Amino acid sequence: MVNTILLPTSGGHRLKPKLFTEYAPFVFREIRKIYGISDTDYLNSIGIETFLFKLLFCGEFNSYRTMGSHGKSGSVFFHTYDSQFMIKTIKQKEAECLLEKLPQYYQYLSSNTSSLLLPFLALYTISDFKKEEEKLYICVMPNLFTTSNSIDEIFDLKGSTLDRTTPLESRKPGVPLKDLDYGDRVMIFSPEVCSFLNNQIKEDTTFLEKHFETMDYSFLIGIHKVTDKTTGIPTQLEELRTTTDGGVLSQYGDRIYYLGIIDYLITFDKTKAVEGLIKRTFTMDEEVSSVSPHNYAIRFCQYLEKKLWFPGSTKIFLTPTNTQNQ
Known part of the structure; x- marks a missing residue:
């Protein structure tokens, strides 16, 4: 299942309308349950409305890019305001791999709760309304270092x-x-x-x-x-x-x-x-x-x-x- 919503321009922003798509929401919801993450806690932490506003209208994605791009893949990542989750861009082929194997992935995680695989908790895309094929793929994962201790x-x-x-x-x-x-x-x-x-x-x-x-x-x-x-x-x-x-x-x-x-x-x-x-x-x-x-x-x-x-x-x-x- 795929949920898609249109994000129109508003308030004088001179940007083209965007499409925001959520992939397999029910499956990823069940994966979040495996790790004890409720819908309320997830949405409060992600702050999806604030995130989209900053990304699309405030031009703040460039600052996230500077903070989070360390690897050769060119992926961009940043943490939610409470550091509970990490939001990361991935390539289309990686997203397709995840969606294709999602049933086996869910079964494995649900039967192997001690797995060391850092789980994918959601998958989204953002694209221009008239250029839907040009998508930015975004995944959400837990922050492995959610601790009050210093990571030295x-x-x-x-x-x-x-x-x-x-x-x-x-x-x-x-x-x-x-x-x-x-x-x-x-x-x-x-x-x-x-x-x-x-x-x-x-x-x-x-x-x-x-x-x-x-x-x-x-x-x-x-x-x-x-x-x-x-x-x-x-x-x-x-x-x-x-x-x-x-x-x-x-x-x-x-x-x-x-x-x-x-x-x-x-x-x-x-x-x-x-x-x-x-x-x-x-x-x-x-x-x-x-x-x-x-x-x-x-x-x-x-x-x-x-x-x-x-x-x-x-x-x-x-x-x-x-x-x-x-």
């Missing part, structure tokens, strides 16, 4: 190395660093947490490989360094050491990690295949991110498994003193 570091990891570093001139608060910047650092958790995360990552990537046939997704990590002002740590931790704001406490209690899989709508089409072929001409296979969904999922899981450590692991282990730099 952010990393976007793919398990590849080619061009996987953030230039020094681009490094500023809120801009993710990448695989080469993360280097040989590890996340130290309890054996139970490591087992859960490894199994969940494998489940999620298997779903993406078999049903979405996508690749080039990322493991997003937000790191909070625990201080005496840190909030959200329960007095009695459960086995998975989760905090009240959705984080995971490290084994030694010195870090809280906020984790999620993002950007998982990129299909392995002819363009990606050629891109990978050209890049592999000049470098090793493991360095390139443009590989088949199957190979990407295997490499992604293997890479992250090396990053999830626990005391007593047979891997080379970092002592608690060393973890202060993790």
Whole structure:
């Protein structure tokens, strides 16, 4: 189902009328319910009327672009006023992938409530009334870092190395660093947490490989360094050491990690295949991110498994003193 409304010009604004379209509203409503998001809370947080007014009539989208465009994809993203959600532009092919696989996507999320896939909560388009084919695709997702704790570091990891570093001139608060910047650092958790995360990552990537046939997704990590002002740590931790704001406490209690899989709508089409072929001409296979969904999922899981450590692991282990730099 698709809902479309006409947004006429008014109040002396010299802009052409726009069409605002909401896709599969009932399905996305059910997805929001999985995460305990009510219609009232969602609409109050998004402030869709205010958002559209600013976007169409006030020319404020340019300021959002400056705030949120950090990746090669050219996507623009910004947070709602209460930081509960992130609004992001995506490409038409990504939107088509999501809509085509929406039934399987809903079924997977509803039966895997511990999934690390950062869920899509809504999909919209905005277009000119007389140029409906020229659409701006907009999706809504939860903000992974909805916490009162500071996010001291952010990393976007793919398990590849080619061009996987953030230039020094681009490094500023809120801009993710990448695989080469993360280097040989590890996340130290309890054996139970490591087992859960490894199994969940494998489940999620298997779903993406078999049903979405996508690749080039990322493991997003937000790191909070625990201080005496840190909030959200329960007095009695459960086995998975989760905090009240959705984080995971490290084994030694010195870090809280906020984790999620993002950007998982990129299909392995002819363009990606050629891109990978050209890049592999000049470098090793493991360095390139443009590989088949199957190979990407295997490499992604293997890479992250090396990053999830626990005391007593047979891997080379970092002592608690060393973890202060993790």
